[in-house]
Amino acid sequence: MASMDVSAQVSDEHSAARGHCDVELTHGLIITQDTIRIVDNNQTRVQINQGNQLLVRGQWIELDAKETEILEQYNQMIRDTVPELVELATDGVNISLNAIENVVSGLSDKEPEVLKAQLQYVEQALRNKFKRGDDFFYIAPQSLSKLDDFFAEEVSKKIHTAIQGSLGAMLIALGDALESREGNIEERINDVGTRMEIITAEIDKSLKKKAEQLALKSEEYCNCLNMLDNTESKLQKLVPELADFDLVKIKSDLQYSTH
Incomplete structure (x- = not known):
């Protein structure tokens, strides 16, 4: 009976921890093969x-x-979490942006400049948070507990703005291009509007899935990040010079709360 009570308590604590994992990176991280x-x-x-x-x-x-032993643990813990997080965050988003460009370019002879500018803005917002190259990973200072909000809200809104902002210009260009052709121009333009709505819905679905993946990953990483924070604290005690560069911040009033 006692063992069942303990198991239930551990389960409750784990659920509470998952629900209250508020983690921030207070500095940027650049990870290469050697450094x-x-x-x-x-x-x-x-x-x-x-x-x-x-x-x-x-x-x-x-x-x-x-001290070297603790540093090696700290180094490995960072490598076990951050690159995967960056890969998950960046994977697929640029493909979605390219898909928008390809579809719009296929609907008219010329891609509207406003779309190009807006999509570059979306890409920059993403690069400011995450970068991945052939031999490096970068993550900016940010809340790891709110990555899903970044994709479900910020990136989604920017993409909507890009599509809506370019749609008018694209329809005008398409209308001009169709004036000398046979067929119902109004029907063709309405068809373009419908196709853009479908594209927007598919992108929203993709971003929602991305946000859900990141939310699940954040929960999965909660224990790992707590361990990383604990190892960082041990290292700072041994190497006081590191005290000014506290990388992982976990709100103490939320950390593994059982209430």
Whole structure:
């Protein structure tokens, strides 16, 4: 009977933790094959080389065996979480943006400049949060608990603005192009409007799925990020120079609350 009570308590605590995992990255992170850099205002503040060498503000920090062990754990924990998160966030979004461009270009002879400008704005908003290259990952300072909001609200709104802002210009261009052709211009334009509505709905569905994936991943990462925060705290106690660069912030009043 006692074991059942303990199991129930653990289950309740786990559910509470999942529901109240409020995690922030307070600095940017750049991860390559050999290095991890903690950056602030485009300046590298902390650098880990090969998982076991540490620089703070450009100065080498001599580490003993225990400190090196904790640093290696910290390095590996970052590599186990952040690149996957960046991949998940960026994967598919640029494909959706390219799909919009291709569809619009196919509907008229010329892609409206307003669409091109708006989609570049959407891409920039994404790159400001996440970047992924052939040999690096970047994540900006942000709340990891609100990644789903970023895609379901911010990115979605920007894409809607891009589509709606370009639709009028595209229809005018299409109408001009059809004036010398046979057929009902009004029907053709209405058809374009319908197709754009379908495209918008499909994009919304894709972004909603992305937001749900990120929300689930954030829950999955909650325990990992708590462990990362604990390891960071151990490392800061051993290496006081790191105290000014607290990477992971978890709100203490929400952390694993059982109430």
